[in-house]
Amino acid sequence: MVTDSAKPTLLVVDGHSLAYRAFYALPVENFTTKDGQHTNGIYGFLSMFVNLLKAEKPTHLAVAFDTSRESFRTREYTEYKANRSETPAEFKGQIPLLQECLEAMGVTVLTKPDFEADDILATLAARGSADGYRVLVCSGDRDTIQLVDDDVTLLYPSVQGVSQLKRYDPEAVVEKYGLAPEMYPDIAALVGETSDNLPGVPKVGEKTAVKWLTQFGSLDALLDGADTIKGVVGGNLREHIEDVRRNRRLNRLLRDVELPVGPDDLEMRSLDAQAVRDVFARLEFRTLLPRVFEAVGAVDDEPAEAATPAPSPRELSADELAAWAAGAEGEVAVTVTVLSGLPDRVGLATRTEAVEASWSDELADALGPWISSDAPKVLADAKPQIKALGRAGLAVGGLAFDVLLAGWLQRPSFPDRTLGHLVERYLGEKLPEADPSQLVPETEGATPAQLSWYTLRVAAGLREELPESVLTVLTDIELPSVIALADMELAGVSVSHEKLSGFSGELGGRAEKLAQDAYAAIGREVNLGSPKQLQEVLFEELQLPKTRKTKTGYTTDAGALADLQEKAPHPFVDLLLQHREATKLKQIIDGLDAAIGADGRVHTTYVQTGSQTGRLSSTDPNLQNIPVRTEESRRIRAAFEVGQGYDALLTADYSQIExxxxxxxxxxxxxxxxxxxxxxxxxxxxxxxxxxxxxxxxxxxxxxxxxxxxxxxxxxxxxxxxxxxxxxxxxxxxxxxxxxxxxxxxxxxxxxxxxxxxxxxxxxxxxxxxxxxxxxxxxxxVLRENAERAALNAPIQGSAADIMKIALFRIHEDLRGMGSRVLLQIHDELVIEVASGEWDDVERIVRERMGAAAELTVPLDVQVGRGADWNEAAH
DNA sequence: CGTTGTACGTA
DNA sequence: CGTACGTACAACGC
Structure with a gap:
């Protein structure tokens, strides 16, 4: 007898259903080319497909697609699949491209008008097992379960998505459904299939169907004996016998579709390397390329870049590292690991070498001159490293590239801002990472020198891909800003704990009183911070008019409550609004207070890649949303004071810049x-x-x-x-x-x-x-109109952000050598701490630099204020 | 304990 | 049915 392993393996795949699942499983924003072509379905399918090839090593292969929604089934029953919404155009457009990929890979693509892909699968599976193949069917349609037998195994995507395929051989089907595979369509006919718009017998689920079929032995026997079944379900079955027969007709897959090829014609062809490279380049797939070549056992004769293993880093002494850096030609990638805010180890790399050393005073002395020189340096996420070096007394010069900033400029919507992601995207390699969950990790993480080596290669890939204008933004705006932002974060801003805690206590007392009054107004206690409980009070107990709907009920936001006060005044609503205001303010104050460091100052972090428009964002704490609109809230700004040893705070803002x-x-x-x-x-x-x-x-x-x-x-x-x-x-x-x-x-x-x-x-x-x-x-x-509004705003908000960044780093540079320093940026406003005797110079620099940051057809107007605290300075 | 939804602070 | 953010809290699901 021929063993299974000796048999040739035929793999047949339903391309349509699997790509469709991938389309919904993968976020489209991560899979869109710069031309706007969506590729998530293609990527997801191919990713699963190459894994499948690698794991199963089929000798013969075909992928089948539906040609359209219409088939002989829709002609027999016009309601078939009629409940499905229109296939999204974003998906439809991906199918021809996917077929192109498959053709380039040497995979036979099959379609047959008037038939569904699964009928092609069924036909090939039947012929394959007759011809002595081991057959693997891969489909996302449950009806293909009927194809399973000793020679045919179904690979079915699990709920987690297309990456996980569950194997169904006859035993697995019996275990899952309690019946042999060929009887699965009988179950489906009774239960119905909502996704195909085939209603079954009401109240009959899988359990009942299996019970009946086991009892009667077959569907026909069951339908003949329907009269003997008691109860409501029995009645239901008798009423729906015709539906069941129809379902069974429609879910039977055809095994004798006429096809231009048979299993023997599906032997895997060798892939067309150039065609694969071309189509993948168009789709901007990088990581997939080597995986495809590997999966089909082909050699990429023209690799984009040889996947060289990271060189083993050479451990150097302080002097050796400094000498190496000084002697290095061209750009050097730098990685400084940070421990408790200070440099820990330093790794440097060129294209051919990677060296590293531990941080020490000797290293600081030896390497300092090179670090601050103009020698071009490439980093991944420079700012925290520059800050650590700054704390150790070193200034950084020659910042030539930051791969994280470049990646953001290339694709500002992408959430993953890690070197690891860029290594995958631009090198198609995996960054060695230690498993942080393990005390003694099984895998070694990359050393600083190796990280530098990856950084340098990623930078080359990014440079190639970035349009000229975007490279200019990186070089002329973003990179100079990094230095200024690092210094601002290090400087922090002096905040008075005394002012804050006094105010917090005041607000706490007020909030408590308001809460008690509010409870009295409705005769019970509620959690005033719970929208759900408030809805009960407002709309059920007090019977106030309903407000705008939200996902979970009716809104209780400030605007709606104000409307309510006009239409149907109730003392509770006013007390609630006042309570909200007091607690919100207190919460902001307490958060701010908790962020005051040992130096009496608050150090925010500016996230330079934190927006899609080019703006900064501010976190831990966010200092870009400190209240200002009300008289009370300005008391918070008054707690932002000029620091010890400085004369005044200067605020400068652009008026009406947008x-x-x-x-x-x-x-x-x-x-x-x-x-x-x-x-x-x-x-x-x-x-x-x-x-x-x-x-x-x-x-x-x-x-x-x-x-x-x-x-x-x-x-x-x-x-x-x-x-x-x-x-x-x-x-x-x-x-x-x-x-x-x-x-x-x-x-x-x-x-x-x-x-x-x-x-x-x-x-x-x-x-x-x-x-x-x-x-x-x-x-x-909805999607389109949202995009239209954002597209209309982006050049305006983004240009304003550009202008402010230019002004910021120029002011920062001008202040070098002076005592005054920039502390905060709030989109169109700067806050500067002015040292004794420097007011006039600083004001002149600020007005000049902000006013001249861009040449527009209208002047840039700058308002300047001075004060001992932020509130005073704002006037 | 992590995610989601609501509400609200800023430019 | 007005853009861009970050944070706090409640509620939910695991």
Missing amino acids: MRIMAHLSGDPGLIEAFNTGEDLHRFVGARVFGVSPEDVTPAMRTKVKAMSYGLVYGLSAFGLSKQLRIEQSEAKSLMLEYFARFGAVRDYLRSAVEQARVDGYTETIFGRRRPFPDLTSPNR
């Missing part, structure tokens, strides 16, 4: 004139829109045009404007019409900006920073 950028980008003559006359912007615009002279613009008119102007930057609609201003939609509409009648170029610009982004697939700031927008062509209206 509207100025709008004027610049749109070239609107009216808006440009507004900024050049020096008249208050909203007064000027109000005068034009309402056809009055500037002095006759009422506060109400000013509020309206101000909301409109800012709304434009965010893609506001008439609906949103009416809501914000609490005016009729018709009035909002006519306001917009009037506005655009006077400032038409603004509308033209906004329209063309979105249109251009649709064509290019991305937006660009004045300085060339890009943000991709694949969803602008989505057939899904």
Whole structure:
């Protein structure tokens, strides 16, 4: 007898169903090419497919696809699969590309009009086992269970996704369903299949179906004996006998479809290496390439870059390392590991060598000059390393590249900002990582020298891929900013614990009193911080009118509660609002207080890759959202004080920078004139829109045009404007019409900006920073319109961010050698700690650098304030 | 204990 | 049905 292992193995795959699962399993934002082509289905399928090839080593191979939604089944029963929503265009478009990949890999792709992919699978499986093959069927459709027999094994994706395939041989099917594989369609016919829109017998599930079939021996016997079954289910069965027969007809896979090929024709062909490289390059697949070559046992004769193993790092003494660095040619990658804020080990690498040493005072002395020199250095996440070196007394010069910043500029929406990810993406290799869960890890992590070596190679890949304009943003804006941000984080800002704790106690007392009053108003205690409990009180017990819906009920947010106060006043609502305000403020204060370090200062971390537009974000704590709007909240800002040994805080902010950028980008003559006359912007615009002279613009008119102007930057609609201003939609509409009648170029610009982004697939700031927008062509209206608003905002917000960064690092450079230092950046505002006797110089530098950070068609206006604390300085 | 949803602070 | 963020808390699911 022929053993299984001696048999040739035929693998047949349902390409459609598996790619479809991958499409939903993988986040599209991670799988979109720079042209906006979605690739998640292709990637997921191929990834699973190469694993399958590697594990099963088939000798013969085919992948089948459906040709369309229509088949002989839909003709027999028009409702078949009629409940399925339209196949997303983003998925459909991936199928031809996937087929192209498979053809390039030497895999036979089969389709047959009027039949489903599973019928092709069934036919090949039947012929294969007849011809003496061991057959593997891989499909995401449960109906293929009927194909399983001693020669045919089904590989079925588990719920976790396509990466995990469960094996069904006859024993596994019996174990799972209690019946032999050939009887599975009988179960399915009785139970029904919602995904195919085939209703079964009501109240009959798998358990009952199996019981009946075991009892009667076959479906026909069961249907003949339906009269003998008692109870409601028996009645149901008798009423639905025709449905069951229909289901059984439809779920039978055809094993005699006429095909142009038989199993013997499906021998694996050798892949077309160049074709695979070409199509993968188009799809921007990197890691997949070596995996494909490996899986089919081919050799990539033209490897993009030989996957050299990391060189074993040479351990050097302090002097040797310094000498090595000084003698190194070209760029050197640097990795400083940090322990308790200080350098621990240093690893350096060129393309051919990797060396490292432990940190010591000797090393600091020996390496210091090279570190601060202009010798070009490449890092991965430079800022924390620069900070550690800074604490050790070393300044860093020659920062030439940071792979994490470059990766962010290349793809700002991608969440994974690690070297490991870049190594996979650009080198197709795996960064050796120690398992942090193990005390004694089984695998060694990469040493600092090896990390540097990877960093350097990743940098080369990124440089190749980054468009010129984006490289300029990296070099001319982001990298110089790193140095400034590192110093700002090290400096921190002095915050008064005394002021905060006093205020916190005050607010705590007030909140407690408000809570008690609120409980008294409704006669019971509730958790005022629980939206769920509040909903019970407001809408059930107090029977107040329902507010806007949320996923979990009705909103209790401040806006809705204010509406409620007008429509149906209740003392509880007002107390709740006041309580919210007091607790929110207290919470901010306590958080801030807890963040005060031993030096009496708060050190935030700026996340340079923290936004998709180019802005910074601030964490631990976030110092970019310290309250300012109310009188009370400004007491928090008053706790941010000038530090010991300094004279004053200086605040400098850009006034209306986004509207100025709008004027610049749109070239609107009216808006440009507004900024050049020096008249208050909203007064000027109000005068034009309402056809009055500037002095006759009422506060109400000013509020309206101000909301409109800012709304434009965010893609506001008439609906949103009416809501914000609490005016009729018709009035909002006519306001917009009037506005655009006077400032038409603004509308033209906004329209063309979105249109251009649709064509290019991305937006660009004045300085060339890009943000991709694949969803602008989505057939899904919600997705598309969200993308349109974001695309309209991105160049404006992004250009403002660029301008502020340029001003920031230039000011930081100008202050070198002086005592004064930049402390905070809040998007359009800087806070600077001014040393004794330096006020005039600092003010001059700040005004000059901020004013000249960009050459726009309108001036950049800078407001400067001075004070002993942040609140004072803001005026 | 980690994730999700709501609410709210800033530009 | 207005962009971009981070944080706190409650509730839920494991």
